[in-house]
Amino acid sequence: MFVNCFANESIENSVNRFKKILRLKGFPIDQAQKELDVILNRSEGDFQNFNEKRRQSILDFHLKNNSNYSQFTSKTHYNTWDEIPVMTKADLQKPLKDRLSKRYKTSKVFVNKTSGSSGHPFIFAKDKYAHALTWAHIIWLYQQHGIDMNSYFEARFYGIPKDAVGYRKERLKDFLANRHRFDIFDLSQSNLHKFLELFKEKSFDYINGYTSSIVLFAKFLKEQNVILKVVCPTLKICITTSEMLFEDDRQLLENQLGLKIVNEYGASELDVIAFENEKGEWQLNNKTLYVEVVDDHGFALPHGQEGDIVITSLYNKAHPFIRYQIGDRGIIDENSTVQKPILKSLTGRTNDFAILPSGKKVPALSFYYVTKSVIEDSGLVKEIKIIQKELSKFTIQYKAESELDQIQKQKITTAVETYLEKGLEITFERKNELDRSESGKLKQFTSQLDG
Incomplete structure (x- = not known):
């Protein structure tokens, strides 16, 4: 919403602050x-x-x-x-x-x-x-x-x-x-x-x-x-x-x-x-x-x-x-x-795929989404990220005030096997804060497979 053109000069200066900054920095806005x-x-x-x-x-x-x-x-x-x-x-x-x-x-x-x-x-x-x-x-x-x-x-x-x-x-x-x-x-x-x-x-x-x-x-x-x-x-x-x-x-x-x-x-x-x-x-x-x-x-x-x-x-x-x-x-x-x-x-x-032991290649978001949909049912978990350590080994890092119990962990493992593939080894790490990139983004899936 723009201020009425008859507004006093101080208000007008405030309203045009962003454009003035661009002009001062040499950008022909x-x-x-x-x-x-x-x-x-x-x-x-x-x-x-x-x-x-x-x-x-x-x-x-x-x-x-x-x-x-x-x-x-x-x-x-x-x-x-x-x-x-x-x-x-x-x-x-x-x-x-x-x-x-x-x-x-x-x-x-x-x-x-x-x-x-x-x-x-x-x-x-x-x-x-x-x-x-x-x-x-x-x-x-x-x-x-x-x-x-x-x-x-x-x-x-x-x-x-x-x-x-x-x-x-x-x-x-x-x-x-x-x-x-x-x-x-x-x-x-x-x-x-x-x-x-x-x-x-x-x-x-x-x-x-x-x-x-x-x-x-x-x-x-x-x-x-x-x-x-x-x-x-x-x-x-x-x-x-x-x-x-x-x-x-x-x-x-x-x-x-x-x-x-x-x-x-x-x-x-x-x-x-x-x-x-x-x-x-x-x-x-x-x-x-x-x-x-x-x-x-x-x-x-x-x-x-x-x-x-x-x-x-x-x-x-x-x-x-x-x-x-x-x-x-x-x-x-x-x-x-x-x-x-x-x-x-x-x-x-394009570079976010999980490669499974069978050779199956799945979009990483699929892996993340299956896990997310189950893990958040607990009401305890605030954020998660998935790390693929080896072909069959995945670590689920999660931010929560308390540990997931064995029943909850088994429920997540079962969901992953149902939607993706059996025989995967899932480990869990509770963290106070999840690592973010330098810009502050949370990378939801990371693969540590060589190449």
């Missing part, structure tokens, strides 16, 4: 918003032509201006889009300066690094206009759900650097962006009580953060018999991101937060990839990205078929992300149109 408006106002008939031209334009630019990309492709012309080779994160494991396009320097672009949740962390860059367009798009997406990033106060469930300089820098950014960060590296009962007290004291407008951390907080609220909206009535909505949101977890969040839940799928090196619209559909970003689902040979699959998700960043001239395999698998809905593509489902990460 006003120009980017004008371009986004043009994209949004294109007709259905014109959109496909615009999309094809934009794809061809960014491809031609990098073939001519990025020596690393031209070496990667080894060709200067392609007859069809499917012929263009798929990039992986492993292809980008080299110094950033060697990956930048002509006339772009690390000091003049936006530089960041991925979380490494796929197993291949790397530093990436965006030119300032492309990054401004990313933010213009995010601002617009949030507006569709009534969130004004220029004035709303955000409760942020994210990780935070532990070194003194990084910590202070992140806290300053949070202050300037009008948000309070809840440190998800400490999700102990005492700290969750502190979280709740902050919600009672501060007038937060929305929650945004990693799914697993917000779900854990919701379980704590259930134990306390608290609905968050009651103690913090200014709250309007909750956005979950970066991790799988299961339907039972969504229901828990809706019940205990008392808020509408909007699920986001994105990648720091790109943009928001898909965002739930008002109808609850996961609408794909076709404004700044081109999203495809492809087979093992890089050919685009018909809508409705599962494959690898590959993405082209349509505006980033500093660094090429063209037919870039993000590491996830998914399905584009059969009813998608060029102007309104819908992501039907995410089916897991």
Whole structure:
């Protein structure tokens, strides 16, 4: 919601705080918003032509201006889009300066690094206009759900650097962006009580953060018999991101937060990839990205078929992300149109499979989901993660106030054998806190098999 244009100057300055920060950092947000408006106002008939031209334009630019990309492709012309080779994160494991396009320097672009949740962390860059367009798009997406990033106060469930300089820098950014960060590296009962007290004291407008951390907080609220909206009535909505949101977890969040839940799928090196619209559909970003689902040979699959998700960043001239395999698998809905593509489902990460002694290969989320559905029936367990130690040996780490008893453990082992395979050795480890990545994400499955 925007403040009336006749409001006094101090209120106007507060409302425009977020945009002012972007301008001060050299990101042309006003120009980017004008371009986004043009994209949004294109007709259905014109959109496909615009999309094809934009794809061809960014491809031609990098073939001519990025020596690393031209070496990667080894060709200067392609007859069809499917012929263009798929990039992986492993292809980008080299110094950033060697990956930048002509006339772009690390000091003049936006530089960041991925979380490494796929197993291949790397530093990436965006030119300032492309990054401004990313933010213009995010601002617009949030507006569709009534969130004004220029004035709303955000409760942020994210990780935070532990070194003194990084910590202070992140806290300053949070202050300037009008948000309070809840440190998800400490999700102990005492700290969750502190979280709740902050919600009672501060007038937060929305929650945004990693799914697993917000779900854990919701379980704590259930134990306390608290609905968050009651103690913090200014709250309007909750956005979950970066991790799988299961339907039972969504229901828990809706019940205990008392808020509408909007699920986001994105990648720091790109943009928001898909965002739930008002109808609850996961609408794909076709404004700044081109999203495809492809087979093992890089050919685009018909809508409705599962494959690898590959993405082209349509505006980033500093660094090429063209037919870039993000590491996830998914399905584009059969009813998608060029102007309104819908992501039907995410089916897991390409590198997250459990290999069983029989040779059977199962998506890790299947293993996790079977275990989760049983282990949480106890009411004791707050979080779990699965570690495959050997072909037949799996460890289930869980956060709980007390140990699971033998009956509960046997019930879980039986469920795993029923849905996956008999003869698996399951061990259990109760932990006070589960290990998270540097960014704060909870990796639900890890394989320690060599190769």
